[in-house]
Amino acid sequence: MTMEEMKQRKIELGYSYEQISVLSGVPVGTVQKIFGGVTKSPRYETLRALEKVLNRESEAELGESADYISGSTAENCTISDYDAISADRRIELIDGIIYDMGAPTYVHQMIAGQLYRRIYDFIDRQGGDCIPLQAPLDVQLDCDDKTVVQPDIMIVCSRDKFREGRILGAPDFVAEILSESTKKKDLTIKLGKYTEAGVREYWIIDPDKKRILVYDLKQDADLSIYGFDETVPMGIFQGLCEIDFTKIHEAIKIFK
Numbered sequence: 001m002t003m004e005e006m007k008q009r010k011i012e013l014g015y016s017y018e019q020i021s022v023l024s025g026v027p028v029g030t031v032q033k034i035f036g037g038v039t040k041s042p043r044y045e046t047l048r049a050l051e052k053v054l055n056r057e058s059e060a061e062l063g064e065s066a067d068y069i070s071g072s073t074a075e076n077c078t079i080s081d082y083d084a085i086s087a088d089r090r091i092e093l094i095d096g097i098i099y100d101m102g103a104p105t106y107v108h109q110m111i112a113g114q115l116y117r118r119i120y121d122f123i124d125r126q127g128g129d130c131i132p133l134q135a136p137l138d139v140q141l142d143c144d145d146k147t148v149v150q151p152d153i154m155i156v157c158s159r160d161k162f163r164e165g166r167i168l169g170a171p172d173f174v175a176e177i178l179s180e181s182t183k184k185k186d187l188t189i190k191l192g193k194y195t196e197a198g199v200r201e202y203w204i205i206d207p208d209k210k211r212i213l214v215y216d217l218k219q220d221a222d223l224s225i226y227g228f229d230e231t232v233p234m235g236i237f238q239g240l241c242e243i244d245f246t247k248i249h250e251a252i253k254i255f256k
Helices: 003-013 017-024 028-035 044-054 079-085 106-126 183-197 245-253
Strands: 091-094 097-100 131-134 153-156 166-168 173-177 201-206 211-216 222-227 231-233 242-244
Touching: 003 028, 003 044, 017 028, 017 044, 017 183, 028 044, 079 091, 079 097, 091 183, 106 131, 106 153, 106 173, 106 242, 106 245, 173 183, 183 201, 231 245, 242 245
Parallel strands: 173 201
Antiparallel strands: 091 097, 131 153, 153 173, 201 211, 211 222, 231 242
């Protein structure tokens, strides 16, 4: 692909520099310099990594299994369809498309439990209106009948969003723990949906690469990357709550 073709493909896919960076493994600064024309002669390996991401033709090539309900199309699946099958299958509904979700691993569950406990303890000490929650819990993200997601961890600071057993509207904070069945959706589709819906802060926890991607969605999706050997501040609490991932890493090492 030529540079102009890559730029056009980026626009067609709707990818941000951060998304391309995460999917390709190329540092976001390098991606920005290449697309901005600052780097005139990128390395061959770097260009190949970018082309691999930009050559994808559909979400199916991103590794997602978008199952369309019998009698429905990608455009017209609704919360009624979701309710009809979610009791038997782990699914999410995003913009009218039903996505299957695989069962979480024990490492996934350990990280979720450890993170939830630390957030809960902080909120319990500080008081206030914010409530930490864990999956499975339906979030009607856009307040319509086309999208229902189940974030691994979330914080909701408005009691008005608790409606009929669901969360109606965007949580203030969301954390997703990557797995093989959900990672492409978490890195791309959900990043866009959470940004549009008004989530303030989004963490993507990658157990394989031992890193945490922290998106400040109120600051143009500003991205910070931390390792499992670092302490990660929570922006929605002005950094007063810090999650020590060294302790979480120690807790899950026995399962690796």
